[in-house]
Amino acid sequence: MDMPHGLYLIEQVALLVPTRTFTFAYLILISDTFMNPTIKRILKEAAELANTPSSDFHAAPLENDLFEWHFTLRGTSQSPYEGGIYHGRIILPPAYPLKPPSFRFVTPSGRFEANREICLSISGHHEETWQPAWGIRTALVAIRSFMDTEAKGQVGGMEASAEVRKRLARQSPKAKCATCGKTNEEIMAEQDEAVKEAGGDAAQKTDVVPEELRLAYREDLGKSGDGPGKQANETAALSSDSSTLQASPAAVNADVRPAQPQPASSSSSSPPPPATAPVAQIAVHTTVAATTQQPLAPPPREEIPAWIDKAIYGILLVLGFMCAHKLFG
Numbered sequence: 001m002d003m004p005h006g007l008y009l010i011e012q013v014a015l016l017v018p019t020r021t022f023t024f025a026y027l028i029l030i031s032d033t034f035m036n037p038t039i040k041r042i043l044k045e046a047a048e049l050a051n052t053p054s055s056d057f058h059a060a061p062l063e064n065d066l067f068e069w070h071f072t073l074r075g076t077s078q079s080p081y082e083g084g085i086y087h088g089r090i091i092l093p094p095a096y097p098l099k100p101p102s103f104r105f106v107t108p109s110g111r112f113e114a115n116r117e118i119c120l121s122i123s124g125h126h127e128e129t130w131q132p133a134w135g136i137r138t139a140l141v142a143i144r145s146f147m148d149t150e151a152k153g154q155v156g157g158m159e160a161s162a163e164v165r166k167r168l169a170r171q172s173p174k175a176k177c178a179t180c181g182k183t184n185e186e187i188m189a190e191q192d193e194a195v196k197e198a199g200g201d202a203a204q205k206t207d208v209v210p211e212e213l214r215l216a217y218r219e220d221l222g223k224s225g226d227g228p229g230k231q232a233n234e235t236a237a238l239s240s241d242s243s244t245l246q247a248s249p250a251a252v253n254a255d256v257r258p259a260q261p262q263p264a265s266s267s268s269s270s271p272p273p274p275a276t277a278p279v280a281q282i283a284v285h286t287t288v289a290a291t292t293q294q295p296l297a298p299p300p301r302e303e304i305p306a307w308i309d310k311a312i313y314g315i316l317l318v319l320g321f322m323c324a325h326k327l328f329g
Contacts, residue, residue, distance in 0.1 A: 038095065042067070043066070053198055057071060057072065057191075058191040067091065068090070068091055070087065072188055073086055081109065081147060084173070085187075086184070087180075089103075097135065102118075103118045107172050109147075109168055110160035111147055118143070172184055
């Protein structure tokens with residue numbers, strides 16, 4: 001009996017694509033029939049990041065959880081972060097890409113607070129500003145591009161001297177993620193090899209932050225007519241899990257401190273000052289910076305429908321059938 005058309009296509013994909021990308025390729029093909037749009041979108045983004053790697057950052061989902069990703073990015077050149085390599089995690093909501101992902105760094109940088117969800121206009125704190133056309137690559141390019149901006153009174157922004165940020169940058173490559181089992185520099189060394197195999201860093205030509213994508217100070221978010229009702233609630237406190245990230249211990253420099261918010265006007269009749277926030281604007285929750293990578297704390301998630309497990313089992317059965325056909329057919 002003839003092989004079903006879908007299985008025939010899977011077998012052809014297995015013969016045509018490299019081994020390292022086969023998993024993503026066949027899952028994307030299967031997902032066109034068996035999976036919901038969220039799974040299809042996540043797999044396509046993972047495949048695109050694997051097939052078009054960037055030398056500036058690496059991002060991939062965990063092997064056992066498509067909704068949790070880990071990312072590693074290089075500090076920008078000609079800045080206190082030059083030479084630094086910073087690790088973090090991304091949590092995708094069940095409704096992704098209709099709802100935005102959340103980001104957090106676990107490597108101290110002197111700019112973002114470790115293991116605190118970054119409050120971005122492109123993140124879960126301000127869902128009304130998220131566009132489904134944006135993705136993980138777009139978000140990482142934006143975060144890296146805006147990393148060298150100063151806090152300037154942001155709520156939760158880190159104020160640190162250039163010397164402190166340079167010291168943290170020197171320490172960051174040796175930091176190791178317990179979940180990934182690799183240091184930051186090992187992850188980026190593998191990424192450099194992937195870039196060479198792909199024929200160079202062609203991804204940089206398309207890694208452009210959309211003109212309409214801006215990061216905003218928390219105090220400025222309600223000034224454009226959205227009103228306070230449009231702003232998302234603060235993320236609940238997160239419980240810690242067994243996954244930890246470790247780095248070389250070092251004392252926190254006294255120069256690292258949360259940014260001080262700008263003082264409010266003393267007169268209620270005075271008009272508010274004009275917004276002078278730069279193009280790149282970020283707000284994060286306040287905490288004391290640490291030079292060790294903080295324990296990963298998973299945020300609360302919506303319950304994933306039970307049919308997804310059945311779909312996964314179905315995929316495994318299809319894969320087994322394909323392998324059996326290839327071996328004995």
